[in-house]
Amino acid sequence: MNTSESAKSVTVEGWIHRRRQLASVTFVVVRDRSGLGQVVVTDPIVREQISELPEETVVRVTGSVAENTKAPGGVEIVDPTISVLGAPAQLQPVELWRPKLSATLPTVLDHAAITWRHPTRQAVWKIAAASMTGFRRHLDSIGFTEVATPKIVDQSTESGANVFTLDYFGKDAYLAQSPQLYKQILTGVFERVYEVGPVFRAEPHDTARHLAEYTSLDAEFGFINDHHDVLALLRGTLAAMIDTIRHTAGDAAATAGIDLPVVPEQIPVLHFSEALDLVGASPHEPDLAPEHERLLGKWAKTQFDSDFLAVEGYPAGKRPFYTHPQPDDPRWTNSFDLLFRGLELVTGGQRLHNHADYIAALAARSEDPAAYAPYLEAMGSGMPPHGGFAIGLERWVSRLLEADNIRYATLFPRDIHRIRP
Amino acid sequence: MNTSESAKSVTVEGWIHRRRQLASVTFVVVRDRSGLGQVVVTDPIVREQISELPEETVVRVTGSVAENTKAPGGVEIVDPTISVLGAPAQLQPVELWRPKLSATLPTVLDHAAITWRHPTRQAVWKIAAASMTGFRRHLDSIGFTEVATPKIVDQSTESGANVFTLDYFGKDAYLAQSPQLYKQILTGVFERVYEVGPVFRAEPHDTARHLAEYTSLDAEFGFINDHHDVLALLRGTLAAMIDTIRHTAGDAAATAGIDLPVVPEQIPVLHFSEALDLVGASPHEPDLAPEHERLLGKWAKTQFDSDFLAVEGYPAGKRPFYTHPQPDDPRWTNSFDLLFRGLELVTGGQRLHNHADYIAALAARSEDPAAYAPYLEAMGSGMPPHGGFAIGLERWVSRLLEADNIRYATLFPRDIHRIRP
Numbered sequence: 001m002n003t004s005e006s007a008k009s010v011t012v013e014g015w016i017h018r019r020r021q022l023a024s025v026t027f028v029v030v031r032d033r034s035g036l037g038q039v040v041v042t043d044p045i046v047r048e049q050i051s052e053l054p055e056e057t058v059v060r061v062t063g064s065v066a067e068n069t070k071a072p073g074g075v076e077i078v079d080p081t082i083s084v085l086g087a088p089a090q091l092q093p094v095e096l097w098r099p100k101l102s103a104t105l106p107t108v109l110d111h112a113a114i115t116w117r118h119p120t121r122q123a124v125w126k127i128a129a130a131s132m133t134g135f136r137r138h139l140d141s142i143g144f145t146e147v148a149t150p151k152i153v154d155q156s157t158e159s160g161a162n163v164f165t166l167d168y169f170g171k172d173a174y175l176a177q178s179p180q181l182y183k184q185i186l187t188g189v190f191e192r193v194y195e196v197g198p199v200f201r202a203e204p205h206d207t208a209r210h211l212a213e214y215t216s217l218d219a220e221f222g223f224i225n226d227h228h229d230v231l232a233l234l235r236g237t238l239a240a241m242i243d244t245i246r247h248t249a250g251d252a253a254a255t256a257g258i259d260l261p262v263v264p265e266q267i268p269v270l271h272f273s274e275a276l277d278l279v280g281a282s283p284h285e286p287d288l289a290p291e292h293e294r295l296l297g298k299w300a301k302t303q304f305d306s307d308f309l310a311v312e313g314y315p316a317g318k319r320p321f322y323t324h325p326q327p328d329d330p331r332w333t334n335s336f337d338l339l340f341r342g343l344e345l346v347t348g349g350q351r352l353h354n355h356a357d358y359i360a361a362l363a364a365r366s367e368d369p370a371a372y373a374p375y376l377e378a379m380g381s382g383m384p385p386h387g388g389f390a391i392g393l394e395r396w397v398s399r400l401l402e403a404d405n406i407r408y409a410t411l412f413p414r415d416i417h418r419i420r421p
Numbered sequence: 422m423n424t425s426e427s428a429k430s431v432t433v434e435g436w437i438h439r440r441r442q443l444a445s446v447t448f449v450v451v452r453d454r455s456g457l458g459q460v461v462v463t464d465p466i467v468r469e470q471i472s473e474l475p476e477e478t479v480v481r482v483t484g485s486v487a488e489n490t491k492a493p494g495g496v497e498i499v500d501p502t503i504s505v506l507g508a509p510a511q512l513q514p515v516e517l518w519r520p521k522l523s524a525t526l527p528t529v530l531d532h533a534a535i536t537w538r539h540p541t542r543q544a545v546w547k548i549a550a551a552s553m554t555g556f557r558r559h560l561d562s563i564g565f566t567e568v569a570t571p572k573i574v575d576q577s578t579e580s581g582a583n584v585f586t587l588d589y590f591g592k593d594a595y596l597a598q599s600p601q602l603y604k605q606i607l608t609g610v611f612e613r614v615y616e617v618g619p620v621f622r623a624e625p626h627d628t629a630r631h632l633a634e635y636t637s638l639d640a641e642f643g644f645i646n647d648h649h650d651v652l653a654l655l656r657g658t659l660a661a662m663i664d665t666i667r668h669t670a671g672d673a674a675a676t677a678g679i680d681l682p683v684v685p686e687q688i689p690v691l692h693f694s695e696a697l698d699l700v701g702a703s704p705h706e707p708d709l710a711p712e713h714e715r716l717l718g719k720w721a722k723t724q725f726d727s728d729f730l731a732v733e734g735y736p737a738g739k740r741p742f743y744t745h746p747q748p749d750d751p752r753w754t755n756s757f758d759l760l761f762r763g764l765e766l767v768t769g770g771q772r773l774h775n776h777a778d779y780i781a782a783l784a785a786r787s788e789d790p791a792a793y794a795p796y797l798e799a800m801g802s803g804m805p806p807h808g809g810f811a812i813g814l815e816r817w818v819s820r821l822l823e824a825d826n827i828r829y830a831t832l833f834p835r836d837i838h839r840i841r842p
Contacts, residue, residue, distance in 0.1 A: 013644045015803055033564060033612040056803035085644070089776035089801035113606040113799035122610060129567045136557075143454060146550045148636045148814070150833045151572070151619050152585075152596075154840045164573075166596070167586050168633075169623065169837050175573075175587070182833065185534040185842075189543060191454040197618060198572050202590065212589075215569045223434045223506070355510035374842030378534035380510035382436055382477035393569070412571045412603065416590050419575045421606075421795030 010077060011062045012037060013085065015117070016055055018097035026050050028080075029072075029097070030061060035251070036119070038076040039063065049082060055097055056117075058086035094118070105405060112412055112421050123252035124409055127245055128397045130252070132196055134244025135217045135391070138237050144219065145190040149182035151175060151198065155371050162202045164212075175200035178390060183220040184322070184351055185378040187386040192221040196393075204416060208405040211394060212414040220388030227324070227334040227350040230387040231267060231310055234338060234348055238308075239263040241396075258400050261307040261340070268304045270296070272313040272332065286318050288337075297342020312336040321361040324350035324387070334387075340399055348389025355380035431498060432483045433458060434506065436538070437476055439518035447471050449501075450493075450518070451482060456672070457540070459497040460484065470503060476518055477538075479507035515539070526826060533833055533842050544673035545830055548666055549818045551673070553617055555665025556638050556812070559658050565640065566611040570603035572596060572619065576792050583623045585633075596621035599811060604641040605743070605772055606799040608807040613642040617814075625837060629826040632815060633835040641809030648745070648755040648771040651808040652688060652731055655759060655769055659729075660684040662817075679821050682728040682761070689725045691717070693734040693753065707739050709758075718763020733757040742782040745771035745808070755808075761820055769810030776801035 014032030026047045028039040039061055041047050053059070063080035093111040094103050101108070101118040108115045115121055136146065152168060153176045164175040179195050186193045195218045203210040219237065224230060242260050245253055253260060270278070276285055278299060279292040288296070288311065300309035313332040316325060326332035335349025352358055358379050362369050369376055397409035407413040412421055435453030447468045449460040460482055462468050474480070484501030514532040515524045522529070522539040529536045536542055557567065573589060574597045585596040600616050607614045616639045624631040640658065645651060663681050666674055674681060691699070697706055699720060700713040709717070709732065721730035734753035737746060747753035756770025773779055779800050783790050790797055818830035828834040833842055 013805070033566075058803045058805045085806055086774050086804045088803040090798075092802060093798075111798065113609065113795055114802050116607070116610040125568070125611075126566065128569075132567055132569075133557075133561065136554075140554065145454075145547065146553055147546070147832060148549075148553075148619070150634055150835055152621070152634055152835050152840065165588050168840060169625070171840075173840055186537070186832075188534065189537040190546075198569070200573070204590070213571055213573055353507050374534055377511075377514075377532065377842075381513060381535050382479045382509040383507045384434070384479045385506055411568060411607075414571055414573050419573065419589060419592075419594055421798075 009062050010065050011060060012039075012077065013060045014058070016050075016053055016057045016059055018055060019050055019053075021047070021051060028061075028082075030059065031117075031119070036072050038068070038071040039080050039082075040066075040076050040078045041080060043079070046080065046082060053082075053084065054088055055095075056088045056092055057084060059083065060085055105407065109407060109413060109418065110421075116411065120255060123249075123255035124397065124401060125411060126249045126252035127256060127258065127400060128393055128409060130245045130249035131241045131393060131396060132215075132217070133248065134241035135196065135237060136194070137244065138240030139192070139194045139219060142192070142236075144192040144194050144221070145186075147179075147183065147186050147190070147193045147195050148197070149176070149179040149186075149195060151200070162204070164200050164202045177201055178216060179218050180320075180322070180390075181372075181375045183218055183388060184383075184386065185375060187220050187222040187388075188378050188381065188383050191223065191384070192219075194219045206416055208407075209395070210415070211406060211410060212416065214395070214410070215393035217391040217393055217396075218388065219390075220386060222384030222386040224350060224385050224387050226385075227312060227336055227348065227387055228269075230348045230350065230389055231269070231312075231336060231338075234346060234389050235263055235265075235267050238391075256401060260400070263308060264304065264306045267308045267310050267338070268300055268306055269310045269312055269336070272311055272315065275311050286315050290343075293339055293344060294342040297339055300339070307341050309339045310336045311339065319349070321365055321367065322351045322358070324352050338389075341402075343399060345396060345399060346389050346391050348387065350385065350387035353379065353383040353385050430483050431486050432481060433460075433498065434481045435479070437471075437474055437478045437480055439476060440471055440474075442468070442472060449482075449503075451480065452538075452540070457493050459489070459492040460501050460503075461487075461497050461499045462501060464500070467501065467503060474503075474505065475509055476516075477509045477513055478505060480504065481506055526828065530828060530834060530839065531842075537832070541676060544670075544676035545818065545822060546832060547670045547673035548677060548679065548821065549814055549830060551666045551670035552662045552814060552817060553636075553638070554669065555662035556617065556658060557615070558665065559661030560613070560615045560640060563613070563657075565613040565615050565642070566607075568600075568604065568607050568611070568614045568616050569618070570597070570600040570607075570616060572621070583625070585621050585623045598622055599637060600639050601741075601743070601811075602793075602796045604639055604809060605804075605807065606796060608641050608643040608809075609799050609802065609804050612644065612805065613640075615640045627837055629828075630816070631836070632827060632831060633837065635816070635831070636814035638812040638814055638817075639809065640811075641807060643805030643807040645771060645806055645808050647806075648733060648757055648769065648808055649690075651769045651771065651810055652690070652733075652757060652759075655767060655810050656684055656686075656688050659812075677822060681821070684729060685725065685727045688729045688731050688759070689721055689727055690731045690733055690757070693732055693736065696732050707736050711764075714760050714765060715763040718760055721760070722762075728762050730760045731757045732760065740770070742786050742788065743772045743779070745773050759810075762823075764820055766817060766820060767810050767812050769808065771806065771808035774800065774804040774806050 014030045017031035018029040020027040026041040060083045063077040066078045068076045166173045199216040279295045324334040338346040394409045398406045435451045438452035439450040441448040447462040481504045484498040487499045489497045587594045620637040700716045745755040759767040815830045819827045
């Protein structure tokens with residue numbers, strides 16, 4: 001509990017999480033942003049008052065602190081006076097006082113404003129918040145500049161598929177699927193940039209892994225040698241995110257039952273062609289299937305005791321036009337996927353940085369350079385070799401949780417069937 | 422310059438900002454994310470090489486460090502070797518090497534990817550980035566939780582006006598005009614929340630003060646007494662933002678010629694009715710005109726030597742339905758505008774927190790409660806007295822700059838006429 005103390009008394013403000021009314025004493029568990037605390041009431045008048053205050057009543061409790069080794073935190077409040085700050089007007093859709101939130105996913109989501117109050121749910125989001133903080137602090141500490149790029153754009157980032165269309169003052173516009181082109185442009189300005197913000201995908205499939213709107217942790221930086229520098233940046237960033245969870249949300253990680261991974265100093269790297277070979281797939285497969293990723297995850301755990309494995313060199317045909325080819329063999333690319341416990345977590349890589357290479361790459365895909373005019377102007381104005389990555393916040397947290405649905409790690413998820421709350 | 426040094430040599434990577442070729446020596450100014458540095462070339466072969474490298478060529482320079490009190494930073498690089506990392510493919514639309522960027526606003530915006538490279542432009546955004554960092558760090562330090570609320574919503578936040586409409590899997594949806602309703606809901610979960618993210622207004626007017634998309638710094642917290650607690654939080658937050666600019670972007674503030682304001686320990690507060698009286702307006706005016714705000718700004722400066730003035734008590738009819746009335750006179754509200762140097766910077770206040778008050782407020786405006794069902798469920802589940810504020814990032818920075826157009830403080834602005842770059 002957060003308490004404000006004077007010489008004689010202590011005050012705590014929060015929610016009545018649970019009342020237990022025994023023969024001669026009433027125990028009240030009060031919940032505030034720091035956790036749960038116990039209030040012990042023996043005064044008959046106050047006990048009578050509490051009997052009329054349902055769970056989730058918002059209260060201010062003033063009393064004396066007493067040690068009690070059995071109470072949460074080792075202390076409890078005794079001889080309280082209680083004033084009501086906010087009263088519930090209806091029954092709750094779930095019983096928040098139960099140690100485990102027993103509700104189906106639709107109930108959890110339909111009543112998100114209430115279900116997030118449960119301590120196990122709060123813990124999930126606190127891990128997400130700590131992840132964002134760790135991401136930013138690490139990048140701030142090594143000379144990155146935070147940017148804010150537009151979410152309303154005049155073209156789709158990577159392809160015309162799965163993009164939301166908008167009425168923009170009578171013309172069509174689109175919601176950005178990623179800050180990709182803008183963050184690249186901005187390496188020409190600030191060298192090292194990051195952005196934490198919403199991205200939008202009109203995913204037509206209702207799966208446990210996809211959202212129509214999610215939070216993307218994007219980083220991009222210049223003066224790299226190749227994608228291995230990007231992987232090294234990603235490694236340091238993930239380690240910092242995990243450290244920040246440990247230090248600022250350690251209680252939340254414990255409540256959520258999360259086993260925080262260790263990021264090896266060197267993340268093991270396997271070439272895409274080796275990966276296909278290892279899982280017994282045809283050397284002509286253009287991508288890794290989920291089953292392949294699972295096998296590779298197990299292999300990395302056995303071989304390197306690592307929860308992380310980078311697969312580099314994905315075939316050029318399966319990567320966006322701005323992907324840098326592998327210099328010694330342009331069938332492959334200087335890009336990678338990072339697998340975490342056998343599931344894809346991050347995509348990253350080196351990008352093209354020469355204007356002529358962009359013109360050739362767009363021509364090879366029959367794309368109109370005019371659609372990319374401002375981007376190509378930047379690429380024609382002296383760009384450093386650069387690359388970057390994007391981490392999906394909700395995907396990251398749901399995999400830490402080993403949740404079976406990404407929606408558990410999203411405050412108010414959006415999908416083909418859901419637009420409220 | 423950022424340099425990496427070995428015993429014998431130093432390496433810097435950046436852009437050729439300017440070449441000056443004299444009879445027997447060539448000076449090259451190299452720009453990197455830390456600023457400008459001078460390279461002195463006397464070797465005829467290297468001088469010949471440089472003569473063919475236009476401004477904005479991306480280079481790696483390796484040489485020896487020599488002291489020179491006339492050079493930027495007191496040192497320069499001598500006897501360099503230079504390798505090209507990226508070559509411009511075209512002439513630049515502006516001369517970035519000139520101390521002052523001489524270009525009209527449309528040129529600055531049309532070629533934003535290039536014009537942001539100018540040191541005076543970079544400085545502007547570094548002040549914005551430092552402002553975001555200061556906002557978050559302050560709120561993190563006092564127990565706030567960062568949240569990420571959806572930008573695709575099924576209703577407009579405050580009214581049907583100026584909202585962008587979206588095709589959401591075949592149905593209409595809207596872009597969030599603010600995270601208002603979500604941040605309120607979340608005070609019921611985390612007590613104290615903030616969000617830094619994009620908000621969207623379909624502003625039909627082309628003014629110097631408005632954008633169709635901007636970055637909103639939102640804070641909301643529970644267990645307040647009234648709007649004065651909100652103003653106190655805002656005061657501390659602004660002071661932290663200014664401190665962070667001073668400490669992490671002091672050079673940028675100097676480059677941009679910004680006079681950082683001092684936030685008084687107590688921001689002076691004037692009631693709306695007193696403000697009307699002071700400026701000689703009719704007591705029945707429903708709002709303050711820009712001219713009134715300017716007069717009040719001058720008055721606060723003269724009377725209190727303060728760049729800031731809070732006007733509280735705005736008439737209920739001009740505030741959103743969730744605004745808490747002034748308890749002793751419901752014609753007025755527990756809300757405020759913060760004026761900065763005579764211009765409105767922030768709106769904040771206390772919100773309703775009782776379910777019955779919401780039902781009454783919506784009925785009084787003939788709004789359908791069903792449209793707000795999830796929000797009303799939260800308000801009916803035990804909400805603390807709460808309030809908050811929102812700072813427009815670009816507005817804040819443009820007023821620090823005393824810029825005549827908010828677009829100067831926006832990376833890639835969006836308005837009725839502009840959707841690219």
